[in-house]
Amino acid sequence: QVQLVESGGGLVQAGGSLRLSCAASGRTSSKDRMGWFRQAPGKEREFVASISWGGSIRYYADFVKGRFTSSRDNAKNTVYLQMNSLKPEDTAIYYCAADPVVGSGATKAGNYRTWGQGTQVTVSS
Secondary structure: OEEEEEEOOEEEEOOOOEEEEEEEEEOOOOOOOEEEEEEOOOOOOEEEEEEOOOOOOEEEOHHHOOOEEEEEEHHHOEEEEEEOOOOHHHOEEEEEEEEEOOOOOOOOHHHEEEEOOOEEEEEEO
16 A cells, blocks of 8 residues: 655745645555645645656646646656745645555546645635
């Protein structure tokens, strides 16, 4: 089983940047995509980005296109989410997700079986 630990969240002013990391440990031999999701208070968890094992296939939610970039370093079992031009509406707990159901879509939270504990991102106006 894979364990995921996110880091890199914090408080930043609007227009600023943060880089989230998600380190995987345990059974990391599967070559699967990983995803990033976020959940704001009172809202459902929503898709942010996903990245394939090789990094060549990336999906982004429309509201982060051009601002967020996902990447991964498989040698370190780590995926990253570079977040630029942050907005107050980006405030949420950010989660990374792994162990997707084979053949499932990348953007639905229910298609991932392993989750990290989340890291808080707060963007002040």
